Amino acid sequence: MAGVGPMTQDWEPVVIRKKTPNAAAKRDEKTVNAARRSGAEIESVRKHNAGTNKAASSGTSLNTKRLDDDTENLAHERVPTELKKAIMQARGEKKLTQSQLAQVHYFLSSLCFCSFL
16 A cells, blocks of 8 residues: 555665676686786686697507507307308208298397398
8 A cells, every 4th residue: 555654765775796707707808808908917828739629638548559459359250151051951941031030049030131041
């Protein structure tokens, strides 16, 4: 109800403060130029590999050296030709397709479609 009763005013001070600038605002070009004009010290540090397309670990690391020194043969063992022919003949005698063979033996049909069958 406006206008009813004694009117009082609140004379308590209200303080409004700006936020302190964060790190990105401190690096802003305007801020840096203002600091230069005022004579403040400005420190500029160049980061290692900054502005390049090199990874931090692009040099030879222990893992790459270990892989280079590795002489182990990592090839899979091959299925003998006799086994391939025996599987093909047995499947032909029973008149099964590769997918039917896979269903009978409960494994994925993609395993039967290998080049050796």
